[in-house]
Amino acid sequence: MPLKFVLRPNEKVIINGAVIGAGDRPGSFFLYNTANFLRGREVLKEEQIDCIEKKLYFVIQLVYIFPEDTELNLQRFSSILEETRAARPDAVKALGEIEQLVIARNYYRALKICRKMFKGGVEVPDDAVSAESES
Template structure:
């Protein structure tokens, strides 16, 4: 099934390891076969790997972008996931950890990346690093 990407002007993405940038107008790209694609917002630079959840996300992202490097990244992923699981008791976070692990073992790296993204979001909420207006207000009032 083809993948359709709607791109904003100037938006960057990675396609099978190559950084590609859209031109000055909105564009649509249709990929007819399997490819590793990450939008700019999902790409994490080494300098951004500053928290436990991001230390899980980064090796998964690298496995997705370069499946050949997965065996060397698996130990780092396993170590960081174990550390995170040892530090949390939240059932939803634990479920995402298990999901990420299962997907990595099945070589479903994009699905693992989405589970790892949820861990980053969970961590940001707990650390108070969520942009104003986005935080859960269910406890107010």
């Protein structure tokens, strides 16, 4: 079953590294095969990084969007993950889940869990992390 995207007027989405934007009217399109994508509202810009969780999110985003630089960005991810573990000992389980998802190349789900960490500021409950990995 294809994935349907509906873009609001002037909204953007990144699909396999290409930025696609809607015009002045809403529009929809379908993805019929596997693709790496992030909606504009899910993209974190480097200048928006103001905490360690956002730094971790940003490097996962780089791995996801720019597969040609995966090796370098995975090295950065490992380093930033250790920094995050030191800064957020309360988030051990969520960070472990993020690490496992990145190892499994499930970057989109890793981003979702990471985003919850900096939105709520607290560790994602065990049952929520498990639910994320199943969807």
